[in-house]
Amino acid sequence: MNVEITGRHVVITPAIRSYVLKRLRKFAKIFGDDISFHVIIDVQKERQTAEILLKTKLLDLTGKGRTDDMYNSILVAIEKIERQALKHKGKIIEGKRQRAKSKSVAVKSGIAQVSPVTLAARKNNGILEEEAQRKPMEVEEAVLELNHSDYPFIVFRNADSGAVNVLYRRKDGSIGLIRP
Template sequence: MNFNIRGENIEVTQAIRDYAEKKITKLEKYFDDKPTSDVHVRLSVYNNEQRIEVTIPMSDLLLRAEEQHVDLYAAIDLVIDKLERQIRKYKTKVNRKLRGKDSPKLLAAEIAANGAAKEEESSNEIEIVRTKRFDLKPMDSEEAILQMDMLDHAFFVFTNAVSGDTNVVYRRKDGKYGLIEPN
């Protein structure tokens, strides 16, 4: 794993860097092959709250978690726990789904980063403050809902594996899910 550790309002000391790398490297035990992806870690401090965000984009899986705590080392431990839960939850669901089929064991399906463009309206002008681009991987709606829940987002854009169309799943206010399909 290649580490990219940045600090916002905090100096990233060698001790912090070593601790974060050591903890994140322990996630390798959950994979059959050693991941060779980049690990993006963002550390920040606001109002005496230490915050850590970790993003690990891989070819078959996107892991992302963030945590806040008064102690930075405790925040790192908490974010690692979240990532471990995500990996275990996803591997269990994928393996359970594949058990009934004669398919080879897969690590995970692709999670497309949720490409939400935030809109801000000021003095009757709409300003796009962020743009994300990502590849849409074919999956079914059940898998897309799982990816959306793992990312803790309100919606998820994906390519329907059956029809080949771009679809959107979203979480409704009543806690259920909706699916948007083109005509």
């Protein structure tokens, strides 16, 4: 954890430095030790401002606090960064849960033979590509799969003909089938 404290129009006392270091230790639990902080403390007349910049490999966060008391300004800035950090961490955890859930649903239903190599999502020029190894299925099986999924269509290999077919939901609620 690297902390740089800059004072503008104020001398950084050991008390302020230890207060800042004590409050910033909790971020090491969230992000690990590979983080750096730049704390800017500014005093102008009756305004006391603390701005904290947190940098990690994945993201940069900024929090600014402005009150009459320097310690309260530091606390407000740290609380803002903490909210941002927890929000970011929640998004990461939720994304992992969604990916795990989609893999387990595919495996339980027997639709896809999923392995880390075959199920991948890539973004190329704004286009999201998903690959999944699918077993051949009958049209009736594909209809059941479409009814159980949230997707508007399903692409499958027809077990009878061996051709790739597309089953889709129409706007009127019925189901359409595209055969080559």
